[in-house]
Amino acid sequence: MPELVPHSSLGNRSGLKWLEVFMLMRENSVAAKAVVVTAIIGALAGFFFHACVIMSSVAVCNVPCPGFLLFFLLVIGGAAIGPVIIGTTWMNRLKQAMDLPRLNASAERLRRGDTLDVTYTHLFHQQIEVYGLQLTLVLEEVATYTRGTDTVTERHEHVMQTVDLPGRTLWDGETFTGRASFTIPPDAMHTFESKNNKLRWWVKTEIRLSKWPNTFAESYQIVVEAGA
């Protein structure tokens, strides 16, 4: 059974490791918001530090002000340090707790009425209780429009089918496995992509845990073909 590519690993395929981390965090935790907040705080800290240096040097020592290059380095550096620290810490802690889940599927490309069999596997590095695993088949509408100079993207999900699997207690080094079958509805719309409008099919997973990170979610894209 081929392994489906998780949505968060698109960052990995681009070669930008930090993009993968951010996409994982965005899908899974409020830490992504903390990254944004620390970026803002870091930028403000860099700005005020530079402002203090200017004021003190002019008032006391009459030393020429540091240049704008140093100013931007402080602001940008301050904005980057916080997210890097948080992202690295979050990812390292996650890898100590577990591997990233894998989803194998009977096919990546399907048609209406086809059955999609999936197997979810998740290796944990600690004793943990899995409360349950939810797998959801979703058709997502993505609409992009221009409002003045801004580009806005809005999304809407149609939940087609949900499968809830029971959990169990796992020991350190054990793998949690869950299997489910979905049927692409007989009146389903096929995958569609144009510049501003997209219809995408996803299998979404969410596992609930007794320990941090408490829940872990991921999305895996499939293609529903129109067929000849």
Next chain:
Amino acid sequence: MSQVSFEVDFECHERLLNIPRFAPGSTVHGVYRLTIAKPIRCRSAELRFGWHTEGKGDRDEGIIESRPLSPDALVPGRTLSDRFIFTLPHEPWSYSGHYISIVWSVSVWFDYSLRRDITEHAPFIMAPD
């Protein structure tokens, strides 16, 4: 009063919600009638067969075939009529969702230089059984 009246009679045996339905890959036959009510001073005019999106997102469109109409023939009081035939591709199907709709149509399009273009549609459904 609108500048034009555009009607299409599809040769179709199947209707869905009173709209003609055609299967993907099938051939669409019909007759169009374009009646000019007021003078039209456009740069060009065209009969188009294709799809476009409607809804929240900016408009996307796909033109399968187009047929130019002579602006000189767009005389007030005159009705242009002709048969048409074109073959549908296999996708995209017609769709009506929360944010996005995909609409197939036969349409007439007038290109103006100093004002907004005018388009009149005669929609149909393209979907499998």
